[in-house]
Amino acid sequence: MIEMFSYAFIQRAFITGLLVSLCASLLGVPLVLRRYSMIGDGLSHVGFGALAAASVFSLAPMAFTIPVVIAAAVLLLRLNEKSRISGDSAVALAASSSLALGIVLISYVRGTNTDIDNFLFGSILSVSAGDCVLSVVLSLIVLACCVLLYPRLYALTFDPAFARSAGVRVDRYTTLIAILSAVTIVLGMRMLGSLLISALIIFPCMSAMRFAKSYRAVMLISAADSIVCFILGFLSSYWLGTPAGASIVVVHLAAFLILAGASRLRRA
Secondary structure, eight states, X not given: OTTGGGSXXXXXXXXXXXXXXXXXXXXXXXXXXXXXXXXXXXXXHHHHHHHHHHHHTTOOHHHHHHHHHHHHHHHHHHHHHHSSSOXXXXXXXXXXXXXXXXXXXXXXXXXXXXXXXXHHHOOGGGOOHHHHHHHHHHHHHHHHHHHHTHHHHHHHHHOHHHHHHTTOOHHHHHHHHHHHHHHHHHHHHHHHOTTTTHHHHHHHHHHHTTTOOSHHHHHHHHHHHHHHHHHHHXXXXXXXXXXXXXXXXXXXXXXXXXXXXXXXXXXX
């Protein structure tokens, strides 16, 4: 293990992945409880389309993708609250349309763009020093918002009507959740790719809900589960030679099944 962490690219991948996993687990709790769990899948496909456009028009990938995904996240949450289109339908429309547009745009470029492939399937070991610094800064901002705004996010998650009557600006905080989710998903696409990033949002919260009986407990157990699963998946991918992103998701699946089984045994 000491030899493993002697490489700079391993250190960058570990730091970036750990912070993104923690952010995704914390944001996943309000998203899952408000039935927005699949928004991660939809936004990741939007991110793929944005990356394809950035590649075709020679734009900075992250600088172009983050604003596009943020706009899509805000639009999806607003549609779910104020439109006749249901949340699942809006996510499905955004996901399929963005993926199709991305594939069409890539077809105009000769050969296969490696960066697009990395964001589609994940390549955490290819994180550059600049991407690592950006990921650390943005992740710390997301974590600070989750901690400092905890009471408002709690009220917004369980009873938006009560939160609005208590003076909480629901629309503003809904937009904030959308922005934080979009940033986390774009950062996580480097780790798991657009096809698997939603696992970081869904699995930790679902695992925590097997045992926890309060919102705070779900948040804490979700964060701990995400950190442990990331470390185990990251180490196993190095030792077994398997893809890092897929290994992390498999560990999350195993943890969910174990906790679900243990919860049933406890109730029995």
